[in-house]
Amino acid sequence: MPWNVKDTMSLREEFICLASGRTLPFSELCRRFNISRQTGYKWVERHRTQGGEGLADQSRRPHHSPMRSSDQTVALVLELRRQHGWGGRKIERRLRDLGHANVPAPATITEILRRHGLIHERDS
Known part of the structure; x- marks a missing residue:
């Protein structure tokens, strides 16, 4: 029997689909996906503002470095x-x-x- 392998993006899309359906309480939905509520709200907000591209991992590099040498x-x-x-x-x-x-x-x-x-x- 093969493993049920899903990539991160498909899990996030599934989470958004279930979250928008509002069939489960948000806390229970986050528990099922083994994420914090803060992360769940972050994904919902990103999907609302950026669409599907917002669910992809984003760079953590700072936008600017004020102490960088000229x-x-x-x-x-x-x-x-x-x-x-x-x-x-x-x-x-x-x-x-x-x-x-x-x-x-x-x-x-x-x-x-x-x-x-x-x-x-x-x-x-």
Whole structure:
């Protein structure tokens, strides 16, 4: 006998169908699908505002990152690395000596270098 396998989207669509029919109390419906009432209301609201696409998993990535280093700062860091081959601590010190405002921490500079492929894992 085969397993009764259902994907997440079909379960969510079934939940919405039963929730819109209002044949069961909402709490009982959520218990049957093994979800919290908060999650059930979230799915109903998403379906109401976005339709079927609202039931798909959504990205948790933030819309903006206010503490992110500016493109200008990243360009300065990369340029100093290419010119001198320095690491995060020395680049941070040099940017401060040059009078730049909002200089990132040495660990942040090192992460910028890693992200752009200028530091390899085996080297650190």
